[in-house]
Amino acid sequence: MDLSVSGLAVARGGIAVLEGVRFRLMAGRALVLRGPNGIGKTTLLRTLAGLQPPLAGEMSMPAESLAYAAHADGLKAVLTVAENLAFWAAVNGTATAEAAMTAMNLQELRDRRAAHLSAGQKRRLGLARVLVTGRPIWVLDEPTVSLDAASVALFAGVVRAHLAAGGSALMATHIDLGLAEAEVLDLTPFKARAPVAGGRMGAFDEAFG
Amino acid sequence: MWALLIRDLRLAVRAGGGFGLGLAFFLLVAVLVPLGVGPEGDVLGRIAPGILWVGALLACLLSLDRIFALDFEDGSLDLLTTSPIPLEGVVAVKALAHWVVTGLPLTLAAPVLGVLLNLPVGGYGWLVLSLLLGTPALSVIGAFGAALVVGVKRGGLLLSLLVLPLYVPTLIFGAEVVSRGAAGQAASVPLLLLAGITLGAAALLPFAAAAAIRINLR
Numbered sequence: 231m232d233l234s235v236s237g238l239a240v241a242r243g244g245i246a247v248l249e250g251v252r253f254r255l256m257a258g259r260a261l262v263l264r265g266p267n268g269i270g271k272t273t274l275l276r277t278l279a280g281l282q283p284p285l286a287g288e289m290s291m292p293a294e295s296l297a298y299a300a301h302a303d304g305l306k307a308v309l310t311v312a313e314n315l316a317f318w319a320a321v322n323g324t325a326t327a328e329a330a331m332t333a334m335n336l337q338e339l340r341d342r343r344a345a346h347l348s349a350g351q352k353r354r355l356g357l358a359r360v361l362v363t364g365r366p367i368w369v370l371d372e373p374t375v376s377l378d379a380a381s382v383a384l385f386a387g388v389v390r391a392h393l394a395a396g397g398s399a400l401m402a403t404h405i406d407l408g409l410a411e412a413e414v415l416d417l418t419p420f421k422a423r424a425p426v427a428g429g430r431m432g433a434f435d436e437a438f439g
Numbered sequence: 440m441w442a443l444l445i446r447d448l449r450l451a452v453r454a455g456g457g458f459g460l461g462l463a464f465f466l467l468v469a470v471l472v473p474l475g476v477g478p479e480g481d482v483l484g485r486i487a488p489g490i491l492w493v494g495a496l497l498a499c500l501l502s503l504d505r506i507f508a509l510d511f512e513d514g515s516l517d518l519l520t521t522s523p524i525p526l527e528g529v530v531a532v533k534a535l536a537h538w539v540v541t542g543l544p545l546t547l548a549a550p551v552l553g554v555l556l557n558l559p560v561g562g563y564g565w566l567v568l569s570l571l572l573g574t575p576a577l578s579v580i581g582a583f584g585a586a587l588v589v590g591v592k593r594g595g596l597l598l599s600l601l602v603l604p605l606y607v608p609t610l611i612f613g614a615e616v617v618s619r620g621a622a623g624q625a626a627s628v629p630l631l632l633l634a635g636i637t638l639g640a641a642a643l644l645p646f647a648a649a650a651a652i653r654i655n656l657r
Contacts, residue, residue: 279521280521281520281521281656281657282657283657294523296521298518298521299518300517300518301514302512302517304510304513304514304515304517304518305513305515306446306450306513306515307513308450308453309446309449309450309453313446313449316442317442317443317446318518318522320441320442321442321443321519321522321523321524322522322523359518363522
């Protein structure tokens with residue numbers, strides 16, 4: 231259940247943003263990605279999730295093992311909390327929607343429509359969706375945005391339980407989650423050279439993107 | 440995949456889902472054309488097959504851009520792409536949901552609207568049959584078009600321009616079935632061609648649409 235990456239280069243908008251990225255995430259461990267805005271954290275995570283191809287380098291992970299959570303939570307405003315979660319549980323073929331709602335403290339809101347949730351509550355629902363995927367490697371992009379302190383602590387507990395159960399987590403975040411065991415990887419040294427300085431350009435067809 | 444179908448249907452019938460939009464448009468066309476053309480029964484009867492098919496086609500076109508745009512905006516499309524369901528399956532299911540929400544009601548409403556247009560008696564069976572066989576092609580081709588413009592702001596106009604030429608064969612054969620049937624001639628050849636278009640589109644286009652979505656999500 232290891233995720234390992236070597237020599238990875240990723241591009242956004244046809245221009246390489248990161249190159250030579252290498253790390254290894256083992257089962258039961260968490261890795262926090264740091265770096266200034268625009269360094270390419272989201273692009274790296276999207277590449278790992280398979281949403282865009284890497285420019286170069288190798289990624290290896292077990293098939294169908296990644297649960298990806300982006301800035302957008304993928305919630306349907308007219309569905310209730312329970313319906314939203316039940317849908318993602320059914321898509322992933324798991325039956326853990328109830329447990330996920332309990333874990334993310336959503337039971338009280340279960341019959342509320344997602345349109346009527348606050349930003350933090352939506353975020354908790356978005357994170358509960360990661361739980362119902364039942365996949366071992368979590369790839370989370372800014373998971374704590376708009377969460378209050380209590381919810382951050384709740385989420386840290388959920389991550390810790392996931393790690394203890396043999397899962398792993400890769401997170402791009404600026405907030406200290408209070409996960410003492412998490413390693414931190416600063417992406418600044420992997421910043422790609424500018425094209426004028428001999429850096430890599432994106433693939434041909436990305437020029438039209 | 441079943442869950443995805445149920446969710447899309449549920450979203451369509453809840454507030455703001457757009458269910459009935461196509462149907463209302465179809466109704467308007469069928470009501471307004473006789474007022475514009477005039478009350479001559481045989482003129483209306485002669486143009487009825489074409490009008491009904493054009494109306495159904497444009498009604499279908501109305502809701503196409505919602506197939507993927509809404510899921511793209513709220514991030515669901517990213518998450519569906521990384522889910523265990525193959526993206527080709529997602530496209531096929533969403534096209535099916537679009538058909539259930541637009542094509543099927545249009546097919547069921549068409550005979551009633553045929554009365555307004557003085558469709559000859561022999562044509563009603565052929566009208567329902569041709570729409571039943573032809574509207575799935577409209578949804579699948581439309582889903583392909585919607586996949587091409589995913590992520591394009593205000594892609595609806597571009598989508599219409601892309602999709603309309605692809606709709607032409609379906610329209611020609613569909614309307615031909617009804618006019619031949621209404622005139623009492625054999626209609627099996629255009630009917631078989633119509634069915635062929637639907638089957639071919641349903642078999643091939645989900646793959647093309649999934650490839651288009653993958654490129655657009657990068």
